[in-house]
Amino acid sequence: MxxxxxxxxxxxxxxxxxxxxxxxxxxxxxxxxxxxxxxxxxxxxxxxxxxxxxxxxxxxxxxxxxxxxxxxxxxxxxxxxxxxxxxxxxxxxxxxxxxxxxxxxxxxxxxxxxxxxxxxxxxxxxxxxxxxxxxxxxxxxxxxxxxxxxxxxxxxxxxxxxxxxxxxxxxxxxxxxxxxxxxxxxxxxxxxxxxxxxxxxxxxxxxxxSTRAAELTKLLENIHRAVNIGLVNEMKIVADRMGIDIHEVIAAAATKPFGFVPYQPGPGLGGHCIPIDPFYLTWKAREYGVHTRFIELAGEVNSAMPDYVVAKVTAALNDRQKSVRGSRILVLGIAYKKNVDDMRESPSVVLMEKLRDLGAEVAYSDPHVPVFPPMREHHFDLESVAADAATLGRWDCVLIATDHDKFDYDVIRDHASLIVDARGRYRDPLPHVVKA
CATH class of the missing domain: 3.40.50.720 (NAD(P)-binding Rossmann-like Domain)
Incomplete structure (x- = not known):
């Protein structure tokens, strides 16, 4: 044998x-x-x-x-x-x-x-x-x-x-x-x-x-998602300028039974794979004299989304005669996607850092992450706070960064004075809800 x-x-x-x-x-x-x-x-x-x-x-x-x-x-x-x-x-x-x-x-x-x-x-x-x-x-x-x-x-x-x-x-x-x-x-x-x-x-x-075919298969799977998310994030910006709800458009387009796959926009890419994998291929492709322009462009769009959301927060506070500096901002959801405790490459953490750097007092609420964990590049000494009727009114702005199902969105809508919604949870126009 x-x-x-x-x-x-x-x-x-x-x-x-x-x-x-x-x-x-x-x-x-x-x-x-x-x-x-x-x-x-x-x-x-x-x-x-x-x-x-x-x-x-x-x-x-x-x-x-x-x-x-x-x-x-x-x-x-x-x-x-x-x-x-x-x-x-x-x-x-x-x-x-x-x-x-x-x-x-x-x-x-x-x-x-x-x-x-x-x-x-x-x-x-x-x-x-x-x-x-x-x-x-x-x-x-x-x-x-x-x-x-x-x-x-x-x-x-x-x-x-x-x-x-x-x-x-x-x-x-x-x-x-x-x-x-x-x-x-x-x-x-x-x-x-x-x-x-x-x-x-x-x-x-x-x-x-071969092992190389398997390695490229994994990259293709995740780059496919990254590119399509980049597309829909760019479409979100265009739709916002035109006064159109991108989530309504995506839902309508998804009724087509062929040739369309719905992807949802958000405040940036998260998880261990999708924000990282395109860079593995673009780096290796240069060894072969190939410049992956399409993939890199999608990466640029996705990487810019946290800045887009922060600009929305800034504008929303300005409309209420408040600056980001000194404002109390509650970030809802710091895991990279809904209903998990996985924080790898979470755009929520990037948002928290950018708002903190602008002088905001930042806190978070996440039922899946009770204590902000040790991370290689991000440091917050914070614990999750309640997002309920008794506490929501204390914040100058509530930013929906990750839309966990455990959040009570009716309570949030009724008790938060200002909501910046980066996940499309609120479809109907509301005077205190800003879509990001």
């Missing part, structure tokens, strides 16, 4: 040990899914507090209850900061961040540091899968040589695949199991290992010809 045959057998018999590296919004749901079907899972993370909480049966993510973590623990799940335990695993799945640096260039430090922490403990018969969003060539150029330097031969004694994450936190219509999984291998043997790794836990695995 070859090394590959032995690995395939272990994966298909669910005797393999699965190592998931990075226990955030991608890695934790994936770990849960592998536990559900009977694999033993070792979760790796560099944050001791995360590891401690998970081993105590406590969840790190709002939409995964503590009871699920307790069930995982009963099935053998264990979290650790000890990367030497990678030797125990038959599969190592990397779910680590791929942010941008201050020059808006790809920052692969999390991926590279993770691989370099794992490689000294790798052994023949393992498959490594990268799920982090990145530019085409990352798996071949960054992971492959490091594995080979360990003395392992990719496609013979070690197997390397790229399979992009497709998590959508808060979406009740899709789960880790039901979202099709794209997978590309460094070699045909690697692809076999990757398909065997995922087809036990995902309903549909979609094989592609």
């Amino acid at each position: 070859t090394v590959l045959d032995d690995l395939l057998t272990r994966l298909r018999d669910r005797d393999a040990v699965i190592g998931v590296v990075g226990l955030g919004y991608v890695g934790l749901p994936l770990s849960r899914r592998y536990c559900e079907v009977g694999y033993r899972v070792v979760g790796f993370d560099i944050a001791p507090d995360k590891v401690r909480r998970l081993n105590d049966g406590k969840s790190l993510i709002e939409h995964i209850p503590d009871a699920d973590i307790a069930t995982m623990r009963q099935s053998g799940f264990e979290a650790t900061t000890d990367f030497s335990r990678a030797a125990e695993c038959d599969a190592l799945i990397l779910c680590v961040p791929t942010p941008l640096n201050k020059y808006r260039e790809p920052d692969l430090s999390f991926v590279v540091n993770t691989v370099e922490s794992l490689v000294p403990h790798m052994r023949p018969g393992q498959v490594m899968a990268l799920e982090s969003t990145t530019y085409p060539g990352t798996t071949d150029e960054e992971l492959g040589p490091r594995i080979a330097a360990r003395g392992l031969t990719i496609g013979e004694t070690a197997f390397l695949v790229y399979s992009p994450e497709r998590e959508d936190p808060g979406n009740a219509h899709f789960s880790t199991r039901s979202i099709p999984k794209v997978c590309g291998g460094a070699t045909p043997a690697c692809l076999k290992a990757g398909v065997a790794l995922y087809d036990q836990v995902i309903d549909q695995v979609v094989p592609v010809s």
Whole structure:
């Protein structure tokens, strides 16, 4: 039996040990899914507090209850900061961040540091899968040589695949199991290992010809959204100047049964993928002498939306003979999208910073984020405040930045003196509601 045959057998018999590296919004749901079907899972993370909480049966993510973590623990799940335990695993799945640096260039430090922490403990018969969003060539150029330097031969004694994450936190219509999984291998043997790794836990695995094709697939998915959101954000500005409600227009256009997909405007892009992924492709495209003008233009439009919203707040306060400086502004919703606690790249935080820099006294209300969490680039020492009938009148302006369903929009409408609505919650004209 070859090394590959032995690995395939272990994966298909669910005797393999699965190592998931990075226990955030991608890695934790994936770990849960592998536990559900009977694999033993070792979760790796560099944050001791995360590891401690998970081993105590406590969840790190709002939409995964503590009871699920307790069930995982009963099935053998264990979290650790000890990367030497990678030797125990038959599969190592990397779910680590791929942010941008201050020059808006790809920052692969999390991926590279993770691989370099794992490689000294790798052994023949393992498959490594990268799920982090990145530019085409990352798996071949960054992971492959490091594995080979360990003395392992990719496609013979070690197997390397790229399979992009497709998590959508808060979406009740899709789960880790039901979202099709794209997978590309460094070699045909690697692809076999990757398909065997995922087809036990995902309903549909979609094989592609290479890791680079899989990497570009993920970028296309998110750039598609970024470009279309950029389009509708620009249309919002045009419609506003013309005195037309863009949300009415989108709803009417969406009645066309073909050739139109509705996208909603907002105060900017959020989440780990859509604000970042276009820059990964534009950076890599320059290596091939290609200037991605269309993608970059959409990025410029989307990046400008927080300034557009701040200008709306400023004008609305001016109309009431108030300046931003000294005004008390309550931001409703600081997660990047509705009904989740995920704050990665949230435009709400950018709005808070811009308003604070202009001299406003800024607070926030978010039922999903009770305390402003530590973030790499943003710092607020704040806790969520109530947005109810007794308190709304205290604010000079209430800015709807993320439209969680838990907010009572009737109460907000009736008790806030000024509302700047960046999410289109109020469709009827109201004298104290400004659409942004």
